[in-house]
Amino acid sequence: MDLIIGFVVFVVLMVVGRVFGGLAEKRHFEQIKRRENDLRNILVFNESRPSADLSAREAQLVVGAVVIGEDYFKRFAAALKSIFGGRLTAYESLVDRGRREAILRMKEQAHAVGAKMIFNVRMETSTLSDDSNPKALFSAEFIAYGTALIGAPAT
Amino acid sequence: MLLTNLESVPGRTIVRHLGLVNGSTVRAKHAGKDFLAGLKNLVGGELKAYTELLNESREEAIQRMVAQTQAAGGNAVVNIRFSTANIAGGAAEVMAYGTAVFVE
Numbered sequence: 001m002d003l004i005i006g007f008v009v010f011v012v013l014m015v016v017g018r019v020f021g022g023l024a025e026k027r028h029f030e031q032i033k034r035r036e037n038d039l040r041n042i043l044v045f046n047e048s049r050p051s052a053d054l055s056a057r058e059a060q061l062v063v064g065a066v067v068i069g070e071d072y073f074k075r076f077a078a079a080l081k082s083i084f085g086g087r088l089t090a091y092e093s094l095v096d097r098g099r100r101e102a103i104l105r106m107k108e109q110a111h112a113v114g115a116k117m118i119f120n121v122r123m124e125t126s127t128l129s130d131d132s133n134p135k136a137l138f139s140a141e142f143i144a145y146g147t148a149l150i151g152a153p154a155t
Numbered sequence: 156m157l158l159t160n161l162e163s164v165p166g167r168t169i170v171r172h173l174g175l176v177n178g179s180t181v182r183a184k185h186a187g188k189d190f191l192a193g194l195k196n197l198v199g200g201e202l203k204a205y206t207e208l209l210n211e212s213r214e215e216a217i218q219r220m221v222a223q224t225q226a227a228g229g230n231a232v233v234n235i236r237f238s239t240a241n242i243a244g245g246a247a248e249v250m251a252y253g254t255a256v257f258v259e
Binding site: 013016017020021024025028048049050057058059060061063065066067068069070071072074094101119120122124126127128139143145146147149 | 199
């Protein structure tokens with residue numbers, strides 16, 4: 001009996017993850033693409049020294065961050081794939097989604113203060129899941145930050 | 156207070172270097188919010204409760220760094236870096252650090 005209940009719970013978690021998680025991810029990617037297109041005019045650089053002709057601008061720190069978690073389907077798919085190694089597409093889409101969202105939020109902050117350029121962009125990823133609990137689902141924080149130069153003309 | 160992660164403040168000159176400043180805060184993510192985050196986790200995707208928690212933590216870390224800078228007599232922090240670490244017991248540390256300077 002316990003085995004059957006366990007199996008039903010497993011199937012439900014898989015289906016919820018695959019169907020609803022998958023749908024949510026698809027929608028999120030569509031939304032990311034739209035916003036990336038809208039914010040295309042904000043230029044992002046990871047060099048730390050803006051050229052001299054830009055140096056007379058106001059500078060402001062901008063930060064974008066997001067926490068993304070996995071679902072049970074991703075976890076299962078990744079665990080299965082890990083046996084053979086190779087690409088874990090379930091996680092690739094997760095980190096891609098997180099990082100692009102973080103960059104977008106940073107750009108949106110820059111846009112809100114009227115900046116057209118962000119310099120010295122740094123990105124960071126850190127896991128947040130509780131290591132002491134092997135059952136806990138994995139989640140990670142993605143941060144992107146940089147210095148927005150306000151008033152710099154888009155070239 | 157000017158905050159930047161560049162090595163200098165555009166349009167200003169650094170006249171005094173006041174050393175490293177940092178601010179950090181440790182927050183538990185397993186308080187009240189955790190139940191909802193747990194439910195959300197079934198579907199995966201953004202865990203908004205955690206995003207907010209870490210954003211608040213980052214604000215706090217920046218505030219503490221700024222307070223240190225003011226105490227040192229600075230008016231800007233350059234070369235700011237952030238870091239988030241997962242500490243035992245389901246808590247997250249958010250840290251901000253940089254170099255306090257006086258600019259003109």
